[in-house]
Amino acid sequence: MALPAHISPMGRLAHYGYLIFCGSVLLFLIAPILVIVPLSFNAAPYFTFSREMLQLDPSAFSLRWYRDIVQNGMQNPNAAFGWAYLVDSWNNAQWIHSLKNSFVIAIATTILSMLLGTLAALGLTSPGMPARGLVTSLLISPMIVPIIITSAGMYFAFSTMGLTGTFTGLIIAHTVLGTPFVVITVTATLEGFDRNLIRAGLSLGASPVRVFRSVIMPLILPGVASGGIFAFATSFDEVVAVIFLADYDQRTVPRQMWAGIREQISPTILAMATILVLLSIGLLTIVELLRRRTERMRGTTL
Amino acid sequence: MMSGTIANVRPPAAQLDGAKRRQVLRQYRRSQRRDSLRALALVAPLCVFLAVMFGWPLATMLTRAVSNDDFGAVLHRTSASLAEWDGTGTPSERVYADFAADLRQARDEQTMGQVTSALNFEWTGARSLLMRTVRQLSSEPENGWKEKLIETAPDWGNPDLWILIKRLAQPYTSRHFLAALDLEQAADGSIQGVGPEKAIYVTLFWRTLWVSAAVAGLCLVLGYPLATLLARLPLKTSNLLMMLVLLPFWTSLLVRTTSWMVLLQDNGVINSMLVWLGLVSDGNRLSLIFNVTGTLIAMTHVLLPFMILPLYSVMKSIPPSYVRAALSLGASPVTAFWQVYLPQTIPGVLAGTLMVFVLAVGYYITPALVGGQSGQLISNIIAYHMQQSLNWGLAGALGSLLLVGVLLVYWLFNRLTGGQGLRMG
Numbered sequence: 212m213a214l215p216a217h218i219s220p221m222g223r224l225a226h227y228g229y230l231i232f233c234g235s236v237l238l239f240l241i242a243p244i245l246v247i248v249p250l251s252f253n254a255a256p257y258f259t260f261s262r263e264m265l266q267l268d269p270s271a272f273s274l275r276w277y278r279d280i281v282q283n284g285m286q287n288p289n290a291a292f293g294w295a296y297l298v299d300s301w302n303n304a305q306w307i308h309s310l311k312n313s314f315v316i317a318i319a320t321t322i323l324s325m326l327l328g329t330l331a332a333l334g335l336t337s338p339g340m341p342a343r344g345l346v347t348s349l350l351i352s353p354m355i356v357p358i359i360i361t362s363a364g365m366y367f368a369f370s371t372m373g374l375t376g377t378f379t380g381l382i383i384a385h386t387v388l389g390t391p392f393v394v395i396t397v398t399a400t401l402e403g404f405d406r407n408l409i410r411a412g413l414s415l416g417a418s419p420v421r422v423f424r425s426v427i428m429p430l431i432l433p434g435v436a437s438g439g440i441f442a443f444a445t446s447f448d449e450v451v452a453v454i455f456l457a458d459y460d461q462r463t464v465p466r467q468m469w470a471g472i473r474e475q476i477s478p479t480i481l482a483m484a485t486i487l488v489l490l491s492i493g494l495l496t497i498v499e500l501l502r503r504r505t506e507r508m509r510g511t512t513l
Numbered sequence: 514m515m516s517g518t519i520a521n522v523r524p525p526a527a528q529l530d531g532a533k534r535r536q537v538l539r540q541y542r543r544s545q546r547r548d549s550l551r552a553l554a555l556v557a558p559l560c561v562f563l564a565v566m567f568g569w570p571l572a573t574m575l576t577r578a579v580s581n582d583d584f585g586a587v588l589h590r591t592s593a594s595l596a597e598w599d600g601t602g603t604p605s606e607r608v609y610a611d612f613a614a615d616l617r618q619a620r621d622e623q624t625m626g627q628v629t630s631a632l633n634f635e636w637t638g639a640r641s642l643l644m645r646t647v648r649q650l651s652s653e654p655e656n657g658w659k660e661k662l663i664e665t666a667p668d669w670g671n672p673d674l675w676i677l678i679k680r681l682a683q684p685y686t687s688r689h690f691l692a693a694l695d696l697e698q699a700a701d702g703s704i705q706g707v708g709p710e711k712a713i714y715v716t717l718f719w720r721t722l723w724v725s726a727a728v729a730g731l732c733l734v735l736g737y738p739l740a741t742l743l744a745r746l747p748l749k750t751s752n753l754l755m756m757l758v759l760l761p762f763w764t765s766l767l768v769r770t771t772s773w774m775v776l777l778q779d780n781g782v783i784n785s786m787l788v789w790l791g792l793v794s795d796g797n798r799l800s801l802i803f804n805v806t807g808t809l810i811a812m813t814h815v816l817l818p819f820m821i822l823p824l825y826s827v828m829k830s831i832p833p834s835y836v837r838a839a840l841s842l843g844a845s846p847v848t849a850f851w852q853v854y855l856p857q858t859i860p861g862v863l864a865g866t867l868m869v870f871v872l873a874v875g876y877y878i879t880p881a882l883v884g885g886q887s888g889q890l891i892s893n894i895i896a897y898h899m900q901q902s903l904n905w906g907l908a909g910a911l912g913s914l915l916l917v918g919v920l921l922v923y924w925l926f927n928r929l930t931g932g933q934g935l936r937m938g
Contacts, residue, residue, distance in 0.1 A: 259782065357877070472770075
């Protein structure tokens with residue numbers, strides 16, 4: 212930003228001070244996430260930069276912690292790389308086990324949340340909805356209630372239903388936590404939605420189902436998709452409900468990291484964290500693209 | 514925003530005669546009712562799902578906090594015979610005999626734990642007392658159970674202990690809520706504060722409050738200037754910088770907490786850098802983690818995006834011409850900011866602050882990993898009672914109190930932001 216020519220030295224100082232402050236806040240936000248990336252390539256089992264690493268000595272860097280993700284828990288980790296090695300890793304490695312669980316639970320959660328959340332958002336934004344404000348706050352309250360309370364309550368309730376220690380129980384718990392995001396994003400998309408388009412469709416002779424498929428769905432799809440990604444990320448990141456409701460069989464990546472940090476902290480966690488950062492960059496990019504698409508379709512730019 | 518819908522356009526009733534008018538009105542109401550029903554039918558699946566899978570669990574936790582049925586169920590004979598006892602002197606032989614029978618059954622069914630933990634909470638040494646007593650149960654006594662039990666442990670001759678057992682055997686109890694507020698019921702039934710060595714929960718509630726308020730304050734101080742900058746920059750630049758705000762928002766909470774452990778440790782990145790710069794001597798590295806400082810730093814980092822996003826969306830909607838007008842009319846930049854810009858951003862400030870506060874109050878993972886002993890919050894003690902001490906009633910009571918507090922703030926949030934506050938990305 213260019214400063215006007217008449218500004219006083221004090222004003223100039225204040226302006227640069229302001230920019231430096233904002234820069235530091237951005238650094239505060241991003242540095243902790245970036246710092247773990249080089250550390251995950253550390254050849255030594257420490258969480259600090261060794262002198263050799265700072266001098267960029269190639270021998271100070273290694274992929275051993277990434278190899279550990281694939282190998283830890285394998286029956287025969289020293290076998291030659293091949294089909295048998297991959298099968299062993301897929302079936303026995305702890306981190307692979309938790310990655311599989313995380314994906315299964317997160318994908319099921321996403322589908323359920325998108326279904327329930329989109330229906331509810333369609334209802335909430337339709338003109339006949341009574342007590343809209345109250346119902347909306349009730350439906351998004353799982354976001355607000357502290358996760359420890361929700362998890363403790365679910366632990367009591369789910370154990371009477373036989374849902375603790377099952378995939379079904381975890382998927383239900385994560386759907387409870389993830390659906391509010393879908394409700395919010397789809398409601399926001401529908402609020403900017405011109406209802407005359409529905410009437411136009413109906414008056415031109417389309418059936419309500421056809422109107423939904425050909426008019427409503429394409430327009431709200433970006434909102435549904437970004438809500439679904441929020442639900443996916445919520446489930447993929449959630450650990451408290453997993454701690455309370457899951458056994459080892461359902462152990463997810465965050466749960467495995469939690470155990471790792473508390474019990475035997477090793478740089479493998481940093482390697483996994485780096486992979487998760489890459490995943491979140493991917494999700495963030497998709498959501499940004501979807502948001503811009505919605506804005507373009509509405510004909511407005513923020 | 515939404516243009517008048519067909520259902521909302523009133524029929525031109527004045528031009529119609531009586532019968533016709535009633536008919537039109539009836540059709541109008543029917544169509545409105547149909548709209549409402551359709552809307553409700555769409556919302557219903559999620560409502561039912563949440564009622565069963567979210568509302569019911571919360572209700573279960575609330576009943577746990579007041580229910581006492583474990584204790585009463587295990588000592589069912591004793592509680593029946595104690596009901597006839599008036600509370601003066603020691604109970605009759607019958608009570609002692611029933612008590613022995615209940616304990617023996619509990620030992621065989623392995624339900625002693627529920628009696629022991631409840632009793633031990635209020636009667637010092639109850640655990641060893643019960644263990645000693647259970648060992649004497651195998652043989653029938655010669656002169657009745659009363660004499661034998663008192664002989665085993667003089668505590669059984671103390672009427673206060675029997676008053677306590679009678680009170681614990683009630684189906685509903687306020688003791689968990691009292692304990693959650695560092696209160697207890699004395700033997701005479703009056704409510705008093707517990708001794709200073711047992712009073713921990715009120716301190717924890719206060720700490721949770723001030724840590725959450727401090728985190729919300731820090732987020733506001735750090736987030737407000739950055740949000741103004743993002744709102745003023747050209748869209749291309751601000752979109753790019755926004756990525757730096759959104760990436761932490763999207764990154765796993767555990768990843769971010771791990772990073773702070775890496776950074777803040779005694780020989781972590783920050784301390785090493787300070788020593789290298791000569792700002793801190795090698796001997797007195799700063800202890801930044803496993804205390805309340807660690808909790809504050811890490812939670813501020815985790816929650817900062819929740820402050821910046823609502824601030825940014827409010828600031829983006831403020832036309833820059835207002836500040837320009839103030840400046841051109843002779844206001845100093847400080848006055849223009851203070852009197853023209855700041856008041857317009859208040860909705861964003863409220864939304865962001867309350868959002869961060871309400872999320873901070875319930876935080877569990879971050880304090881558990883970086884908070885050490887002095888940085889633990891109320892969620893951590895709830896988890897402790899859920900998983901380690903297995904005092905589920907107390908966990909339920911602490912959780913209920915926290916829930917009420919959070920719902921109050923949420924209500925305030927909805928009132929102040931008109932239900933428009935929760936927006937994302």
